[in-house]
Amino acid sequence: MNQQQSDWIRVWDPVVRIGHWTLVTCFFIAYFTEDDLLTLHVWAGYVVGVVVLFRLLWGFVGTRHARFGDFVCAPAKVAAYLKGLRRGEVEHYVGHNPAGGVMILLLLLFVSLTVYTGLEVHAVENHAGPLAGLQGSVGPAAVLQPIAAASADDDDAPADRRSDMKDEDGFWEELHEFLANLTLILVILHVSGAVVSSYLHRENLVKAMITGKKPRH
Numbered sequence: 001m002n003q004q005q006s007d008w009i010r011v012w013d014p015v016v017r018i019g020h021w022t023l024v025t026c027f028f029i030a031y032f033t034e035d036d037l038l039t040l041h042v043w044a045g046y047v048v049g050v051v052v053l054f055r056l057l058w059g060f061v062g063t064r065h066a067r068f069g070d071f072v073c074a075p076a077k078v079a080a081y082l083k084g085l086r087r088g089e090v091e092h093y094v095g096h097n098p099a100g101g102v103m104i105l106l107l108l109l110f111v112s113l114t115v116y117t118g119l120e121v122h123a124v125e126n127h128a129g130p131l132a133g134l135q136g137s138v139g140p141a142a143v144l145q146p147i148a149a150a151s152a153d154d155d156d157a158p159a160d161r162r163s164d165m166k167d168e169d170g171f172w173e174e175l176h177e178f179l180a181n182l183t184l185i186l187v188i189l190h191v192s193g194a195v196v197s198s199y200l201h202r203e204n205l206v207k208a209m210i211t212g213k214k215p216r217h
Contacts (some may be wrong), residue, residue: 014212026048045118065094071095117176
């Protein structure tokens with residue numbers, strides 16, 4: 001039994017594992033609910049935002065392989081890893097490999113942007129959420145409204161404001177949808193990379209993200 005235990009090394013702590021699967025679950029809940037189940041969509045988005053914020057913090061104060069310093073590499077090292085990957089000759093990493101590290105950063109970035117734009121949509125459309133009091137402070141309406149106010153008569157001002165809010169609503173909604181779709185593409189690439197890496201290194205990365213352990217090489 002001791003021999004079997006020595007064949008495995010603990011890599012991912014519970015915070016990383018729980019955060020990972022919570023993020024996956026809530027992202028897809030939010031992605032597939034949208035306007036049909038707005039309350040569920042919004043709350044799933046909130047959970048995603050909280051998980052991302054905590055993961056960013058954990059990237060600085062967490063365990064060894066959870067920290068950004070463990071997997072954020074120089075571009076040259078990432079390029080060398082990808083070249084080796086094409087030849088089928090890649091160095092094994094206990095934590096994230098250089099390409100995986102880049103993907104983690106991209107996912108955190110675009111998930112964050114997706115959450116932020118979702119908050120903007122919720123604020124403009126439903127006058128709710130933490131950004132509700134900042135409506136019109138950014139986006140196209142912030143630029144269009146002063147111009148419209150200067151050029152329109154007093155009687156036309158309310159209509160102009162409604163038009164500006166509609167423009168802002170459309171801007172944030174389209175951007176939010178674009179970022180959500182782009183994030184989904186990154187997720188697919190991430191899963192594909194995990195499958196390739198699992199095959200090359202003869203290890204099950206999905207199982208590792210459940211148990212926290214990898215085989216010792």
